[in-house]
Structure formats: structure tokens, C-alpha cells
Amino acid sequence: MNYTGKKVLVTGGLGFIGSNLACRLAEAGAKVVVLDSSVQGCGANRRNLAGYDIPVIDDDIGNAARHAERLRGLEAVFNMAGEISHINSMRDPLRDLELNTTAQLRFLLALRAMQPGVRVVYASTRQVYGVPQFLPITESHPVNPIDFNGVHKNAAASYHRLLNASGDVDATILRLTNVYGPRMALNIPEQGVLGHFFRRALNGEPIEIFGHGEQQRDPVYIDDVVDACLLCASRHRLPHANLNVGGPEALPLAEIAGALAAAGGCEIRFRDFPEGHKSIDIGSYSTDSSRIAATIGWKPVTLFPAGVAKTLEYYREHRSHYLPS
Amino acid sequence: MNYTGKKVLVTGGLGFIGSNLACRLAEAGAKVVVLDSSVQGCGANRRNLAGYDIPVIDDDIGNAARHAERLRGLEAVFNMAGEISHINSMRDPLRDLELNTTAQLRFLLALRAMQPGVRVVYASTRQVYGVPQFLPITESHPVNPIDFNGVHKNAAASYHRLLNASGDVDATILRLTNVYGPRMALNIPEQGVLGHFFRRALNGEPIEIFGHGEQQRDPVYIDDVVDACLLCASRHRLPHANLNVGGPEALPLAEIAGALAAAGGCEIRFRDFPEGHKSIDIGSYSTDSSRIAATIGWKPVTLFPAGVAKTLEYYREHRSHYLPS
Numbered sequence: 001m002n003y004t005g006k007k008v009l010v011t012g013g014l015g016f017i018g019s020n021l022a023c024r025l026a027e028a029g030a031k032v033v034v035l036d037s038s039v040q041g042c043g044a045n046r047r048n049l050a051g052y053d054i055p056v057i058d059d060d061i062g063n064a065a066r067h068a069e070r071l072r073g074l075e076a077v078f079n080m081a082g083e084i085s086h087i088n089s090m091r092d093p094l095r096d097l098e099l100n101t102t103a104q105l106r107f108l109l110a111l112r113a114m115q116p117g118v119r120v121v122y123a124s125t126r127q128v129y130g131v132p133q134f135l136p137i138t139e140s141h142p143v144n145p146i147d148f149n150g151v152h153k154n155a156a157a158s159y160h161r162l163l164n165a166s167g168d169v170d171a172t173i174l175r176l177t178n179v180y181g182p183r184m185a186l187n188i189p190e191q192g193v194l195g196h197f198f199r200r201a202l203n204g205e206p207i208e209i210f211g212h213g214e215q216q217r218d219p220v221y222i223d224d225v226v227d228a229c230l231l232c233a234s235r236h237r238l239p240h241a242n243l244n245v246g247g248p249e250a251l252p253l254a255e256i257a258g259a260l261a262a263a264g265g266c267e268i269r270f271r272d273f274p275e276g277h278k279s280i281d282i283g284s285y286s287t288d289s290s291r292i293a294a295t296i297g298w299k300p301v302t303l304f305p306a307g308v309a310k311t312l313e314y315y316r317e318h319r320s321h322y323l324p325s
Numbered sequence: 326m327n328y329t330g331k332k333v334l335v336t337g338g339l340g341f342i343g344s345n346l347a348c349r350l351a352e353a354g355a356k357v358v359v360l361d362s363s364v365q366g367c368g369a370n371r372r373n374l375a376g377y378d379i380p381v382i383d384d385d386i387g388n389a390a391r392h393a394e395r396l397r398g399l400e401a402v403f404n405m406a407g408e409i410s411h412i413n414s415m416r417d418p419l420r421d422l423e424l425n426t427t428a429q430l431r432f433l434l435a436l437r438a439m440q441p442g443v444r445v446v447y448a449s450t451r452q453v454y455g456v457p458q459f460l461p462i463t464e465s466h467p468v469n470p471i472d473f474n475g476v477h478k479n480a481a482a483s484y485h486r487l488l489n490a491s492g493d494v495d496a497t498i499l500r501l502t503n504v505y506g507p508r509m510a511l512n513i514p515e516q517g518v519l520g521h522f523f524r525r526a527l528n529g530e531p532i533e534i535f536g537h538g539e540q541q542r543d544p545v546y547i548d549d550v551v552d553a554c555l556l557c558a559s560r561h562r563l564p565h566a567n568l569n570v571g572g573p574e575a576l577p578l579a580e581i582a583g584a585l586a587a588a589g590g591c592e593i594r595f596r597d598f599p600e601g602h603k604s605i606d607i608g609s610y611s612t613d614s615s616r617i618a619a620t621i622g623w624k625p626v627t628l629f630p631a632g633v634a635k636t637l638e639y640y641r642e643h644r645s646h647y648l649p650s
Contacts, residue, residue: 093430094427094431101426102419109418109419143467143468146487146490147487148484151484152480158479159418
């Protein structure tokens, strides 16, 4: 799609992925609207949109119907809002249910009423697969989440799938692996391992790894994820509802940490899984992204060292907004 | 388990399966407590417990924590509460989410707090499988619900699975096929095809079949389901979280309807699927119940004609309480 002059909505547009999408869309000339209520702990940061003239509706996505007037005539919806923390979901499952499931259902029902058939790209997660039964994981891997966050994100993905099947929306569900890059929250430990690693590297503090560090991840750089979202939204009624979005290669956590430790001049420390973490660890993960490659021609192009360099450069320039002293 | 003197909770104990369980448990000498808020349309009927001295807590299962005193010392929980209507869930997904997911999460968190490790048998449904990819369906069939009811029941089953894995409860999830028998609601068309068939047969009215009637179901008689629940609850920490509960044989809907039409002296009419029904039709279904047979030694023993005869006998005796004129 040529996004010039197109009206698009980004939910969670103050958060990590949403803000990168919103900025890129604004650069492409789109009329971007952000819907984000800055839920505590979910990574919203007003600074993420600094320098861009993007209107923000400060409300929960579940209240989208209240803003029908401002949301009229959308060409595409990038539905990025959510709480991604697995560990928070175990501490407070009802909060996670409200944020990731109930609010999403209310949002989608509002969308269906306001603009039937609208194009929606939803940020789902590898988390829905649970403990991998085989690697790399394809979209046909069984869905078997092992924490509340995965259960709730999976229910929301199912809503998109059902409403897609009935033609009420035209939805694609991206199952994202670990995403990293500029604008990710660094000061919320519950938001995942990569933010933690970057924070430690930027602070020159030891990077802690739970377990032996042999478990693999395939981090994907944010610009590649934004590309995937934009490409997806520019097509209609794709033949698959679910598309995996993985990184260019799978690396052991110790190697991921090592790259950051080298860049930050800090050391690595191995420690046992703390209470509550081991039960929701999934071991190694890597993505088979061949379906999305075949469907819309997307591939991740940013190798990990290059992505790390760009990410650190961003945070060194904007440090005070992400790591206040 | 010898249930004599044992304190047990039946959620949804005024409904079809719950009330049959509660009555059988009372007959076995258990101290039965029912928790049921008689949600409109879910099949609760005070008459279902007539003749039994079973206390009923009239509240939503989500408020179980308020009744901690009365729920102290439970030996087992039969968690049968829920809304089973697929079609209602499509009309009002938020209501279905509240009844089948949110309330279940609140209930389980309350149970965990009140009585960690308690034995729970949860009534899940074949609905979570969606459109069968193979028949008969085993527990390893992919979970892929095609309506909101299936999504929400699946989320609740996932809660049981997660809390089982963490040892917070000792849960078994029974994936029930179509259940029929005494005490099922006959005057709620949304509650499923078998209630509809029985009502028509009892009224001597034509039995309507959507489509060609070749789609198969494997109805299971309520007494067999009660047996499965009681056997399950009498064992601890079973090796499988999910157990299919199917009927003794798969029959075409036309044959099922035919048996009832013969018993009721009425005719069968074939008609097209009405608006909203076709999209949530799953085609044929039949259960592979070999896992539960191997795990706890349960098999369905009531053949369909015998079950039909017993069911009609019950309703002819108690007609006024189920089919008020």
C-alpha cells in the first residue's frame, strides 16, 4: 500500500512496536491515529512519538466505540496494544485477562460495528506455542500456552481468527518472536529478557542469565517487524490467518548476552532461575518464517550485531528518556 | 472414592450435568454443596434437585471467595458451571466471556487461595476442537474452536491446565461430547440439538434437522457422564490433564432424530441452516475415548435407544417442570 494520505489506527501506539509503526507510517505520509491508555507496566512512553505530529487518543482500546467519530474511515488498523509480561500475568491473571482478552474483544466488536471488513494486523506472540515440540516452529505447531499471558493472547488471536472467518474484519495475526530495538522499554524487568540485557549493557552492569544460557532465541529487529506489519496491511484477505515472524537466526542466550556485554563493556553472570520463572520457561525457540515469506515476501534482513549497534546508538542518544538516573 | 460423608462442591449444580451429579453424590452419602446463580438461559432449574436435601449457594462462581466458610474442607470440586450455547456466544460474545472465562478464572483463583491442591473435575467440551481434522477425535487433535463459546471454554480449560501444572489445583478436564438425559433444559433452543429433538418428540411436533442430517454425533447418556466425573474425582494427579468423554457410537443426526420421532410419534423435516448457524457447524464428530478408558477404566455403557427411553420416561413423569404449557 502507498500509505500517503491514508488514515490508519495504531493501538498501543505509545509502546515499543506500536510507536515504531506509528512513526514509520507518519514518515510515509499516513494520517496516523494512536489509541493508547498508557497502562502502567506495558511500556507506553510519550517520548516514543517525540518529533512526530501524531494525535493520541488517551483511552483503553476497549472503549474504542466512544471515539467512533475520530476513527471514521480507517484504511488499516495495527492492533499492537497489550501487556506482554508473562511473569506479571502469573502474579495477576485477572489484570492480564482484562488487558489482553476482554479489552481486545470489546475493541474488535467496536471495529466490526464502526467499519465492517476493515483490515487489521494483530501482534500475537510465539508464546501461544508453549514449550516447542519441534524446532523451528511452524504455524501448524500445536497451540499450548504455559502461562496466563499466553492463554489470554491466544484468546485474543482467536477473536481475530473468528471475525476474519466471518468477514467481520480482514485480520492477519502475526506471531512475533522476541523483538528488540529502539523505543523498547528498558526499565520494566517484566517485559522480557532483551530489554533487561540492553539496560545492563547501557549501564555497564553485569548481564544476568537464568540457567545455563544454552536456550536459543531468534531476536528480530524492530524495523523488520514494522516492515512485516506494513506489508501485511497492504494486502487483503491473505490465505492464512496466522503468520510467524521470526529473526534471521537462532542464537544461544549466552551468545546474545555476550554480544551485548562486549558492546557495553560489562560481564555476564549465570544464575539459577528465580522463583516463578522456571515454570514458565519454554527452553529453546526458533521460528520457521517460510509461510510469511511465501505469502507476502517478507524476510528479516537485520542481523543481530547490526541491530544491536543501531539499538545502542538510539539509547545512547535518548538515554534520559528511557533510563532516568 | 467412597463419597460417604465427604464434602463436595458442584458448580452449576442446578443445571443439567451438575444436578445429576449432585443428586448422585447425595445418594452416595456425600455432603453436597451447590454453587449456582441461575444465569438466565444456562439451564438452571430448581426442580432438578427436587427430593434431595442439597444446600444451594445462590451466587456466581466468580464470587466463591465470599463463601469461604461454607466451602471449607472440600474433598472434590465438580466444576460444571457455564453457558454452553454456541449461538448465544455469537450473539453476545462479552456475556459468554464473562460467564465462561472471567468467572472461571475468579473461581479457580479463589479455590487456590482457599484450598490449594484441591481435586477439580472440569466440564470442557468437544467444541474446543473446532472442525475435526480426523475422526474419531483423540486428545491430541489440534484445538481450534470456531465460535466464541469454544474460545472461552478453551481459555477456562487452559486455566485448569496451568493451575494443575503448578500444583495449585489437581484438575482433570473432561472434553464432553453431546450429553443427553433427564434434567436437561428442553425449553432453551440455544442449548443444543438434542434438547430440541427431545422437546419436539415430547410435544409430538416435527423434528427439524438443519442440512442433510448425515453429520454424525456420538451422544452420551448423562449417567455415563456422571460415572466418568465420579471416577475421575476419586483419583489424584492423573497422568493426563485432558480426557475425552464420548458416547458408545456415532450416529447420523437423521438417525438420532429418527429414533426420537419414532418414540414421539412425530415426523422429521429437513431444512436449510438458518442464518448464523452454518458458520459454526462443525460437520461430523465422533470421540475416541480410549484415553479415559486406559486412565480410569471408564466406558460409556448406555446405548442410545436405552438412553432415549429413560429420558422420555423422566420427562413424561415430570413434564410440567420442563415443558410448562
